[in-house]
Amino acid sequence: MLEVINVCKTYKKPGLFSTERQSILKNVSFSMEENTCMGIIGESGSGKSTLGRLILGIEKPDSGKILLEGKDVKKAKVRQGVMSAVFQDYSASINPNRTVYQAIKEPMDVLGKYNDENMVEGLLCQVGLDGSFLNRYQHELSGGEAQRVCIARAISTNPRFLLLDEAISSLDVSVQVQVLDLLKELRKMHKMSYLFITHDIQAAAYICDRFLIFNSGMIVEQTSVDHISEVKEEYTKKLLNAVITV
Ligand SMILES: Nc1ncnc2c1ncn2[C@@H]1O[C@H](COP(=O)(O)OP(=O)(O)O)[C@@H](O)[C@H]1O
Ligand SMILES: [Mg+2]
Numbered sequence: 001m002l003e004v005i006n007v008c009k010t011y012k013k014p015g016l017f018s019t020e021r022q023s024i025l026k027n028v029s030f031s032m033e034e035n036t037c038m039g040i041i042g043e044s045g046s047g048k049s050t051l052g053r054l055i056l057g058i059e060k061p062d063s064g065k066i067l068l069e070g071k072d073v074k075k076a077k078v079r080q081g082v083m084s085a086v087f088q089d090y091s092a093s094i095n096p097n098r099t100v101y102q103a104i105k106e107p108m109d110v111l112g113k114y115n116d117e118n119m120v121e122g123l124l125c126q127v128g129l130d131g132s133f134l135n136r137y138q139h140e141l142s143g144g145e146a147q148r149v150c151i152a153r154a155i156s157t158n159p160r161f162l163l164l165d166e167a168i169s170s171l172d173v174s175v176q177v178q179v180l181d182l183l184k185e186l187r188k189m190h191k192m193s194y195l196f197i198t199h200d201i202q203a204a205a206y207i208c209d210r211f212l213i214f215n216s217g218m219i220v221e222q223t224s225v226d227h228i229s230e231v232k233e234e235y236t237k238k239l240l241n242a243v244i245t246v
Pocket of ligand 1: 011012024042043044045046047048049050051
């Protein structure tokens with residue numbers, strides 16, 4: 001489904017007159033099968049969101065390739081209607097001047113897939129909300145409700161691939177589990193593949209089949225959820241221990 005091949009990315013170092021570049025992604029390669037949930041786990045600043053933006057085609061790699069179903073994601077046509085994303089900051093993801101109805105309808109409108117209001121209500125129902133939310137604005141939603149609206153919006157175009165970048169990290173712990181359960185259910189129902197980007201190894205273990213452990217812009221280890229206790233890298237052990245001692 002998704003192939004990331006020798007991807008490198010640098011950014012200019014901060015500072016007005018700086019000409020030096022900082023290497024953010026160093027020769028990243030991995031592939032993902034159809035209908036799986038792959039986790040990308042790493043500490044803050046390790047380059048996860050940068051990788052996410054490259055996969056979504058928002059930015060271009062300096063070198064290397066990213067293929068979705070064999071085609072380069074830099075072409076908008078390859079991504080459209082196939083990929084979608086949910087980010088950490090749900091308040092920035094929904095325009096404050098739009099109602100829930102308008103927010104969910106928009107991506108379908110863009111692709112000419114919108115027929116009637118029942119579609120929006122059906123999507124709300126899939127994410128555990130009802131018709132009473134249709135005319136609400138973002139400020140009238142709790143964090144969990146707003147993130148559910150973002151999920152409904154993301155799946156409205158029937159994508160086969162969903163990228164979730166710290167999608168539950170801003171939510172209260174009790175709400176995190178509810179949203180993870182919802183994501184699990186939706187994945188089964190729609191046969192989607194997820195790329196679940198997070199610093200939270202516990203959340204990743206709850207939802208993912210496989211993980212990539214990411215450190216300083218490199219994949220240091222790959223493992224499946226069944227073999228997580230057999231990880232070899234010190235860095236992965238450190239991440240795991242941090243969870244176990246909490
Ligand atoms: N547009 C940008 N310009 C310059 N540096 C950036 C840019 N985006 C991210 N960075 C830097 O790249 C590094 C990795 O960031 P990011 O991909 O957001 O990591 P993560 O999502 O793992 O926390 C950070 O040091 C960050 O400051
Ligand atoms: Mg990030």
